[in-house]
Amino acid sequence: xxxxxxxGYDWRSTAFxxxxxxxxxxxxxxxIVIIGDIVWHGAKQVSWHFVTGGTKxxxxxxxxxxxxxxxxxxxxxxxxxxxxxxxVGVITxxxxxxxxxxxSPITRIIRSAINNLAxxxxxxxxxxxxxxxxxxxxxxxxxxxxxxxxxxxxxxLIWAAATMAIMTLPVVIVATEEALRAVPNGLREASxxxxxxxxxxxxxxxxxxALPGVLTGAILAVGRGAGEVAPIMFTGAAYYLAHLPTNWxxxxxxxxxxxxxxxxxxxxxxxxxPILYGSVxxxxxxxxxxxxxxxxxxxxxxxxxxxx
Amino acid sequence: MDKPIIQITDANFWxxxxxxxxxxxxxxxxxxxxxxIGPSGCGKSTLLRCLNRMNDLILGTxxxxxxxxxxxxxxxxxxDVIELRKQIGMVFQKSNPFPKSVFDNVxxxxxxxxxxxxxELETRVVKSLKKAALWEEVKDRLHESALMMSGGxxxxxxxxxxxxxxPEIILMDEPCSALDPTATAKIEELIQDLEKDYTxxxxxxxxxxxxxxxxxxxxxYLGRLIEFDATNKIFxxxxxxxxxxxxxxxxx
Numbered sequence: 001x002x003x004x005x006x007x008g009y010d011w012r013s014t015a016f017x018x019x020x021x022x023x024x025x026x027x028x029x030x031x032i033v034i035i036g037d038i039v040w041h042g043a044k045q046v047s048w049h050f051v052t053g054g055t056k057x058x059x060x061x062x063x064x065x066x067x068x069x070x071x072x073x074x075x076x077x078x079x080x081x082x083x084x085x086x087x088v089g090v091i092t093x094x095x096x097x098x099x100x101x102x103x104s105p106i107t108r109i110i111r112s113a114i115n116n117l118a119x120x121x122x123x124x125x126x127x128x129x130x131x132x133x134x135x136x137x138x139x140x141x142x143x144x145x146x147x148x149x150x151x152x153x154x155x156x157l158i159w160a161a162a163t164m165a166i167m168t169l170p171v172v173i174v175a176t177e178e179a180l181r182a183v184p185n186g187l188r189e190a191s192x193x194x195x196x197x198x199x200x201x202x203x204x205x206x207x208x209x210a211l212p213g214v215l216t217g218a219i220l221a222v223g224r225g226a227g228e229v230a231p232i233m234f235t236g237a238a239y240y241l242a243h244l245p246t247n248w249x250x251x252x253x254x255x256x257x258x259x260x261x262x263x264x265x266x267x268x269x270x271x272x273x274p275i276l277y278g279s280v281x282x283x284x285x286x287x288x289x290x291x292x293x294x295x296x297x298x299x300x301x302x303x304x305x306x307x308x
Numbered sequence: 309m310d311k312p313i314i315q316i317t318d319a320n321f322w323x324x325x326x327x328x329x330x331x332x333x334x335x336x337x338x339x340x341x342x343x344x345i346g347p348s349g350c351g352k353s354t355l356l357r358c359l360n361r362m363n364d365l366i367l368g369t370x371x372x373x374x375x376x377x378x379x380x381x382x383x384x385x386x387x388d389v390i391e392l393r394k395q396i397g398m399v400f401q402k403s404n405p406f407p408k409s410v411f412d413n414v415x416x417x418x419x420x421x422x423x424x425x426x427x428e429l430e431t432r433v434v435k436s437l438k439k440a441a442l443w444e445e446v447k448d449r450l451h452e453s454a455l456m457m458s459g460g461x462x463x464x465x466x467x468x469x470x471x472x473x474x475p476e477i478i479l480m481d482e483p484c485s486a487l488d489p490t491a492t493a494k495i496e497e498l499i500q501d502l503e504k505d506y507t508x509x510x511x512x513x514x515x516x517x518x519x520x521x522x523x524x525x526x527x528x529y530l531g532r533l534i535e536f537d538a539t540n541k542i543f544x545x546x547x548x549x550x551x552x553x554x555x556x557x558x559x560x
Contacts, residue, residue, distance in 0.1 A: 187406060187407075188365075189362065189365070189398075189400060190400065190404040191416070192393065193362060193397065193398040194397070194417035194420070194469065194473060195391070195394035196390075196416075196420045197420075204420070205406060208407075305407050
């Protein structure tokens with residue numbers, strides 16, 4: 001029975017197994033350290049007062065400072081951004097998968113443009129937003145409707161949201177395209193063979209079936225949009241505001257930008273450290289809750305698709 | 309003898325540079341079942357999809373010759389392809405119910421035509437499900453997802469869905485190739501019932517199926533129509549040697 005005897009210890013397999021394990025352990029460790037550190041230091045700061053309070057008594061005092069205006073601004077920004085990015089992204093994806101000839105050079109150029117857009121550093125989007133939305137579009141609106149009086153040619157919630165929407169557009173397009181491609185062709189054929197127009201087929205069959213994938217795109221966009229600071233620095237986020245924004249032309253405070261401000265502008269870094277940790281923890285929680293909402297909505301739609 | 313409902317004259321068809329049909333001539337008689345048979349790649353499905361212009365969806369296809377439906381060329385520029393497909397329904401090889409309820413599947417074709425009246429929709433859905441011999445099995449679960457049904461039921465649902473818009477012709481592209489023998493038998497039985505109200509053209513790989521449920525059979529080979537005759541004749545006394553070899557299972 002010589003066949004059954006092992007040819008010696010296979011140390012290569014064991015070593016490789018260990019390497020894969022170590023690589024995974026590295027990322028797990030990093031996550032634990034980051035989250036652990038933030039929760040450990042931040043939990044002490046996060047209280048009802050911190051979450052609902054403002055900065056009336058000074059923004060650098062750990063005892064009195066709150067982050068409600070920043071939570072409000074972050075949510076408003078994300079909401080406006082989503083309202084802008086999802087329709088535009090979905091319509092673009094519909095064009096690319098349902099109408100464009102997939103092998104034509106123009107389609108290929110559009111696709112690579114979208115991929116390149118995803119790779120542009122976020123600070124570039126910030127400057128683009130300042131130049132295009134604030135100066136050009138905002139300035140144009142003021143010229144056209146207000147006789148040059150200053151209404152739109154300034155950093156504002158709407159311009160920050162627009163900039164963020166442009167930045168997250170590729171995410172929504174790519175996710176939607178994937179979802180549209182996953183819709184079986186048989187469903188399109190069945191609909192067309194019943195005498196449905198292409199428009200009706202897309203609207204009644206293809207898009208509803210792709211909806212969970214569209215939501216995945218929206219969730220990813222929200223995740224990115226809630227945390228990015230660079231695109232909104234020049235286009236709408238404010239260092240300090242006494243009041244909440246009431247109009248989309250107002251500036252706003254933002255959790256991510258607040259973290260940046262606290263860590264670079266504070267007169268006494270040790271005193272502001274608890275607020276810094278608290279703000280980061282709240283930012284993580286807000287992002288997590290936004291994602292959770294998206295995931296739950298998606299699960300609900302999925303089960304409705306499956307069970308009629 | 310009746311006038312043919314479909315008259316195919318010198319049909320040629322290309323996928324890009326590759327020719328798939330060569331000078332095909334076939335007449336389809338109303339209220340008869342015609343089977344298209346032949347080995348894979350012989351052009352039978354291609355011809356079927358020319359009839360309701362499903363090939364329009366594939367880039368770079370080209371068709372010449374005349375395919376007349378009730379004396380009107382389906383490829384004529386004045387033809388509304390949407391209208392054409394309402395009159396020539398189709399059932400596909402892989403059953404493709406929409407991820408909707410049984411009811412909504414059958415009602416789909418009616419709704420996109422603008423039918424909104426609830427009782428009218430209900431009447432038509434019930435009638436179609438009965439015609440497709442599915443009513444008894446689904447009457448208590450009309451609002452459950454169609455995806456929960458068995459493969460054979462799904463295929464009969466697709467037939468009901470096609471029937472609902474009241475076409476004149478139903479095209480069936482290998483409707484049983486993914487089904488077990490019991491489900492297949494049910495569909496074959498159904499085809500014979502449907503013949504009263506519709507003209508059926510069925511593409512099949514299954515010789516016995518063609519023999520059992522069709523009145524006419526067209527045998528294709530390499531894009532050419534080899535023989536077209538009464539099914540009886542094709543299976544018992546074919547004129548052509550290739551036809552004989554194929555139907556007796558010597559090649560294909």
